[in-house]
């Protein structure tokens with residue numbers, strides 16, 4: 001009903017706007033500014049046990065899988081721990097190699113996704129250290145993993161996941177901070193990252209405030225039937241997630257690619273006015289991405305850049321831009337993802353799509 005949607009036209013738009021609060025709830029009480037680390041009591045581990053973790057495997061499906069991909073960068077960059085992501089169905093059926101010093105993190109908004117649950121059971125069977133990142137309290141995955149961290153994002157109704165994704169990423173960053181502090185990270189470095197994490201609700205509030213501006217841009221892309229999303233480093237998974245959001249709710253054929261993969265195939269599909277959404281925030285790799293943007297422009301593509309505010313160099317090569325605040329490169333994935341959620345929402349709205357209940361999709365896939 002309209003009341004449940006709190007005055008918003010759709011649950012998805014409501015949940016996008018709830019993100020500053022959802023993220024504040026996910027972060028509250030979980031940062032320690034004295035020690036420059038995070039407090040995640042649900043991880044239930046002593047510093048000694050954390051020190052023994054030698055590898056991290058993140059498992060999940062859909063949007064949760066994309067959050068895991070951002071987590072992979074965070075664990076490797078911040079904590080210096082080899083990390084990899086496996087689609088949950090792949091993990092459960094491939095007879096995965098895991099051992100007792102491996103941490104398997106199952107990521108699931110609902111805590112009920114069949115493949116993710118089966119991956120959890122497989123990892124427990126193999127003696128790994130298993131932890132979950134769920135939103136729904138008391139869900140099956142949360143119950144079966146004795147350790148875990150809840151998102152506290154509040155109920156997510158829209159089939160297309162928004163606030164769960166950003167809260168998952170925020171918690172993965174806090175996990176990486178904690179593991180990093182147990183390794184090479186100094187207190188000072190820990191403090192800086194903790195401060196950046198603390199600012200996430202504000203960064204997201206500033207992005208959400210651009211909703212009307214993003215709607216104007218989206219109107220110019222609503223008639224296209226194809227779109228490409230490109231990014232590098234931690235913005236690569238954001239490109240995948242941006243493409244997933246757009247295809248889920250607008251039915252536009254959207255593909256996310258690593259920017260360096262463009263030349264290996266997708267560039268063949270670019271024609272005049274084919275939309276390319278470039279994640280070109282001012283983080284390492286930006287120059288290379290701007291180079292890829294030039295290659296797309298040369299084929300007549302129409303470029304929407306997600307850039308750092310005030311970056312005139314990046315703005316100059318784009319047809320349209322959405323600016324996000326300057327912050328730590330890993331933290332920047334969160335406002336960048338929010339910008340793409342709003343873009344997908346407004347494109348779908350301009351096309352008159354259902355949005356909250358897209359055809360053929362379910363909020364939670366509890367059968368294989």
Ligand code: G6P
Nearest residue numbers: 062063064108109110113161362
């Ligand atoms: C379904 C939903 C997606 C979600 C995925 C994983 O496909 O439509 O939005 O990302 O399941 O769900 P989970 O609850 O495990 O995060």
